Amino acid sequence: MTHYTSSVTLGRVPITSTMANTYKLSFDTLLDAARTTVAAVVSLLLARILKLPEFYWAPISAIVIIQSTINPRTVAWQRFAGTALGAALGALVATFFSSSALVYGVAVLLCGVLCAVLRLDGAYRFAAITLSIIVLIAHQRPAWIVASHRFVEVSLGIAVALAVAQLWPGRSVIS
DSSP: OEEEEEEEEETTEEEEEEEEEOOOSSHHHHHHHHHHHHHHHHHHHHHHHTTOTTTTHHHHHHHHHHTOSBOHHHHHHHHHHHHHHHHHHHHHHHHHSOOOHHHHHHHHHHHHHHHHHTTOTTTHHHHHHHHHHHHHSOOSSOHHHHHHHHHHHHHHHHHHHHHHHHHSOOSOOBO
8 A cells, every 4th residue: 555645834833744545556446447437327328328418427426326335335325315305405496496505505404403303314415415516506497307317317327337346346335
């Protein structure tokens, strides 16, 4: 394993950090890249066959799941729950409120509160990202349609990644 050391000073105090670089070219990394490619391409093709309007979210989600350093089922649940919450809240906000930084900020805060109340550990980042995409990006369709498409696109990528992870287990991950 290669270690990189960098030193930064905070005032007069040197702060040294060491980072391990475990991702280097080897047979295992080639297999990992092939596994990720299969998940991404299968997700892409399925999303296109289903004529999903923003089909690219399926392979992006597959990559997020398959390349996670934690158990794929854990991160899949976090992404699924967060996307569902963010899509629903984003659709409500975009439908019933005018766009402003204040409304957006309150909605992101509400995502965090709801994730905590519902005990959706790890889902907040995905909820806030989904809400941001629905609320901040101009769309040609109503917010509910955009939100439902986003949820389906992400869910497709999650399902494919879980299938690939089950059929082709990868490197060791943290549970």
